[in-house]
Amino acid sequence: MGKILIILGIGISIIGGILYLFPNVLSWLGNLPGDIRIEREQVNVYIPITTMVLLSILISILLRLLR
Numbered sequence: 250m251g252k253i254l255i256i257l258g259i260g261i262s263i264i265g266g267i268l269y270l271f272p273n274v275l276s277w278l279g280n281l282p283g284d285i286r287i288e289r290e291q292v293n294v295y296i297p298i299t300t301m302v303l304l305s306i307l308i309s310i311l312l313r314l315l316r
Contacts, residue, residue, distance in 0.1 A: 283299030
Protein backbone atom coordinates (compact mmCIF):
# COMPACT_ATOMS: atom_id res chain seq x y z
CA MET A 250 0.00 0.00 0.00
CA GLY A 251 2.89 2.36 0.76
CA LYS A 252 4.43 1.90 -2.70
CA ILE A 253 1.11 2.64 -4.38
CA LEU A 254 0.65 5.86 -2.39
CA ILE A 255 4.19 7.00 -3.18
CA ILE A 256 3.72 6.27 -6.90
CA LEU A 257 0.36 8.08 -6.93
CA GLY A 258 1.90 11.07 -5.15
CA ILE A 259 4.77 11.28 -7.62
CA GLY A 260 2.36 10.91 -10.54
CA ILE A 261 0.08 13.66 -9.25
CA SER A 262 3.11 15.91 -8.70
CA ILE A 263 4.32 15.33 -12.26
CA ILE A 264 0.87 16.02 -13.70
CA GLY A 265 0.59 19.16 -11.56
CA GLY A 266 3.98 20.39 -12.77
CA ILE A 267 3.06 19.81 -16.40
CA LEU A 268 -0.24 21.66 -15.96
CA TYR A 269 1.53 24.51 -14.18
CA LEU A 270 4.19 24.91 -16.88
CA PHE A 271 1.87 24.27 -19.85
CA PRO A 272 -1.66 25.39 -18.85
CA ASN A 273 -3.16 24.84 -22.33
CA VAL A 274 -2.18 21.15 -22.56
CA LEU A 275 -5.57 19.90 -21.35
CA SER A 276 -7.75 22.85 -22.33
CA TRP A 277 -9.82 20.57 -24.59
CA LEU A 278 -10.77 18.28 -21.70
CA GLY A 279 -13.73 20.26 -20.38
CA ASN A 280 -15.03 21.27 -23.80
CA LEU A 281 -15.87 17.91 -25.36
CA PRO A 282 -19.09 17.35 -27.31
CA GLY A 283 -21.64 16.03 -24.83
CA ASP A 284 -20.54 18.23 -21.93
CA ILE A 285 -23.55 20.29 -20.90
CA ARG A 286 -23.02 23.97 -20.20
CA ILE A 287 -25.94 26.26 -19.24
CA GLU A 288 -25.11 29.91 -18.79
CA ARG A 289 -27.83 32.30 -17.69
CA GLU A 290 -27.71 35.76 -16.11
CA GLN A 291 -27.12 34.65 -12.52
CA VAL A 292 -26.56 30.91 -12.86
CA ASN A 293 -23.84 28.86 -14.53
CA VAL A 294 -24.29 25.08 -14.63
CA TYR A 295 -21.64 22.77 -16.06
CA ILE A 296 -22.17 19.00 -16.33
CA PRO A 297 -19.12 17.26 -17.88
CA ILE A 298 -20.79 13.98 -18.93
CA THR A 299 -18.47 13.10 -21.83
CA THR A 300 -15.35 14.12 -19.93
CA MET A 301 -16.27 11.90 -16.96
CA VAL A 302 -17.04 8.92 -19.22
CA LEU A 303 -13.69 9.35 -20.97
CA LEU A 304 -11.81 9.62 -17.67
CA SER A 305 -13.64 6.59 -16.30
CA ILE A 306 -12.62 4.51 -19.32
CA LEU A 307 -9.00 5.65 -19.08
CA ILE A 308 -8.80 4.96 -15.34
CA SER A 309 -10.40 1.51 -15.81
CA ILE A 310 -7.85 0.61 -18.51
CA LEU A 311 -4.99 1.87 -16.35
CA LEU A 312 -6.15 -0.12 -13.31
CA ARG A 313 -6.54 -3.30 -15.38
CA LEU A 314 -3.03 -2.88 -16.75
CA LEU A 315 -1.61 -2.38 -13.26
CA ARG A 316 -3.46 -5.39 -11.90
